[in-house]
Amino acid sequence: MFRFFTKIILFLILTIGLQAQSGLSQNHLASVSPIASEEAVSTDATIEIEFKLPIVARSVKTHTIVLKNIMESGTNKKIVGTTTLKNETTLLFIPSETLKSGTYTVKVKKVKLLDYAINTRFKRFAKKVCSYFYDDVTECRLYRHASSVKSKKINYSFSVDDVSPKILSIKLTKSNIELSENNQTTITVNALYDDNTTEDITEDIEWLMSDNSIISISKNTITPLTEGTTTLQAKYNTQMSAKIQVNIYKEINGYKLPPEPDPVVNNSTLLGIDSNDNGVRDDVERYVIKRYAQDPEFPKTKTALAMQYAWAVQKKIDNPVIESRIYTKDAVDCEAYWLKQKTKDMPILEDIQYSQKHGVFNDADINDKIYNTRERIERSFEFNRACSGNIFDGREAKLEYCHTNLDELGE
Numbered sequence: 210m211f212r213f214f215t216k217i218i219l220f221l222i223l224t225i226g227l228q229a230q231s232g233l234s235q236n237h238l239a240s241v242s243p244i245a246s247e248e249a250v251s252t253d254a255t256i257e258i259e260f261k262l263p264i265v266a267r268s269v270k271t272h273t274i275v276l277k278n279i280m281e282s283g284t285n286k287k288i289v290g291t292t293t294l295k296n297e298t299t300l301l302f303i304p305s306e307t308l309k310s311g312t313y314t315v316k317v318k319k320v321k322l323l324d325y326a327i328n329t330r331f332k333r334f335a336k337k338v339c340s341y342f343y344d345d346v347t348e349c350r351l352y353r354h355a356s357s358v359k360s361k362k363i364n365y366s367f368s369v370d371d372v373s374p375k376i377l378s379i380k381l382t383k384s385n386i387e388l389s390e391n392n393q394t395t396i397t398v399n400a401l402y403d404d405n406t407t408e409d410i411t412e413d414i415e416w417l418m419s420d421n422s423i424i425s426i427s428k429n430t431i432t433p434l435t436e437g438t439t440t441l442q443a444k445y446n447t448q449m450s451a452k453i454q455v456n457i458y459k460e461i462n463g464y465k466l467p468p469e470p471d472p473v474v475n476n477s478t479l480l481g482i483d484s485n486d487n488g489v490r491d492d493v494e495r496y497v498i499k500r501y502a503q504d505p506e507f508p509k510t511k512t513a514l515a516m517q518y519a520w521a522v523q524k525k526i527d528n529p530v531i532e533s534r535i536y537t538k539d540a541v542d543c544e545a546y547w548l549k550q551k552t553k554d555m556p557i558l559e560d561i562q563y564s565q566k567h568g569v570f571n572d573a574d575i576n577d578k579i580y581n582t583r584e585r586i587e588r589s590f591e592f593n594r595a596c597s598g599n600i601f602d603g604r605e606a607k608l609e610y611c612h613t614n615l616d617e618l619g620e
Contacts, residue, residue: 232363237261237322239298241315245365252309252371256302258317258363263297265321265357274302275316278309279366285314310371317363324358331355374402379410379448386441386453389460390433397429398443398450415444423457433457438468462502464512467491476582480527488520496578507567507620513613514544514569520612522579529592531599538610544569545606547615 232238233245242257243250256274274292277285288304295301300317325347332355339349346352382397398411411429418424420439425432436459443450459466470482470491481490489497497519501511521536548568552560565571580586608616 231365232317232361233365235361235363237324237358237360238363241363241365243367245367247367249370249372250308250313250367252307252369252373254308254369255304256300256315257295258300260298260300260320260322260360262322262324262358264294264300265323265353266294268319268321269294269300270318273318273320274300275318276302276304277314277316279312279314281311288313308369308371310369312366312368314366315363317360319359319362321357322360323353323356325356327356327358329355374404374406376400376445376448377403379414379443379445379450381441381443381450381453384453386431386455388431388433388455388457389465390436390457391460392433394431395429396426396431396441398445400445400448410445413445417442417444424455431455436466436469461498462508464498464502466495466498469495479584479588480523487516488523489516490519490523490579492581493519493523493575493578496575500572500575501569509618510547510615510620511567511569513611513615513618514540514547515572515575517543517612518570519575519579522576525592526579526585526588529588529595531595533592534596534601539612540610541570542604542606543608543611543615546608546611549606550616 231245233241237260239259239261240257241259243254256276258274269292271292274290276288276290278288280286288306288308290302290304292300292302300320332352335349335352335355336346339346339352343349343352347356379398379400382399383394386394386396388394396411397409398414399407400410401407416426418439418441420437422434423437423439424434424441434457436457438454438456440452441455442452456468458468467484468491470484472492475481475490475492481492483489484491485494487494494516497512497515501515502508504511518537518540521540524536525533527533548564551567552563555563569575580589608614
């Protein structure tokens with residue numbers, strides 16, 4: 210029985226000694242949070258050390274509270290954070306990163322506390338001196354110094370258990386984006402968690418682009434900077450979304466220009482690049498829209514005529530035989546129909562002048578644009594040879610030869 214009581218007494222002495230050594234049993238300490246040896250602490254936890262007495266603010270330094278993570282390797286990783294006063298009696302440490310699962314140690318250095326209840330000779334002297342200069346002696350630095358006591362160092366540990374849902378993937382709410390250079394659009398990034406929930410994390414995203422000169426992103430708004438194409442990808446910590454393509458195009462009077470083709474690639478083949486598959490080479494279509502879509506009188510009509518002519522010539526280049534003549538014949542007769550509607554009441558001379566001014570096929574530049582390589586020019590000669598020696602009958606110019614109903618364009 211004597212041995213049993215001896216063991217109990219030794220255990221109590223050891224426990225009290227450990228508490229005293231850790232500083233958790235000091236008179237002026239009110240509480241610590243997280244509490245010593247606490248388990249399953251949240252990953253967003255902060256450290257709060259509350260005293261029963263006011264803290265002297267000047268005694269609180271950057272490293273008054275030191276938080277470390279005990280790694281599996283046995284080394285300690287210091288957690289960066291900010292130490293401040295939450296209120297006049299509480300120290301607050303806010304980690305700059307989310308805590309991970311594991312064991313953490315807290316070390317709190319000594320701070321000065323104000324104990325106005327203590328009664329010493331020096332304090333009485335300080336109070337008397339300060340009373341000559343201050344109505345409230347607690348505002349006197351000498352009296353505050355005489356009333357200060359130091360806390361003891363505090364050392365303890367706790368454990369973090371990260372049970373929060375984990376992100377499995379992040380996903381953009383849009384696939385490939387096509388946007389006029391004069392418009393904006395929005396995009397959202399959603400995170401998928403392992404508990405099958407989703408969350409909008411757009412405001413926390415880092416955006417990655419293959420070409421930063423094409424677009425800018427502010428929060429979730431995409432603003433075009435210039436015509437072109439870039440890839441767009443979202444990054445959240447170590448998670449990456451799939452890449453999408455953003456194409457910024459130029460628009461003139463409602464006409465969407467295809468991308469500017471690489472001249473080397475475009476001219477390396479007979480038919481060049483036709484990205485929108487409308488039968489007209491992209492460089493030619495861009496010329497047509499820039500040239501005619503801004504015409505002050507007949508932008509829609511002239512654009513339609515020029516596009517039909519460019520399509521017809523592309524057909525001749527692709528297959529330079531006599532049967533391909535019908536394509537350019539339709540284009541020419543379509544223009545003739547339109548000009549006839551405009552000049553039917555004009556005198557002959559005025560008719561000729563009007564046709565020369567507004568005739569699309571009088572534009573030599575469009576042919577220079579179409580026949581811009583040796584191979585394409587040779588196809589023109591080949592087509593002319595195929596047609597040489599033949600006699601072709603004329604026909605009445607009609608609307609039915611037009612790809613676009615010009616009468617419905619309102620011009």
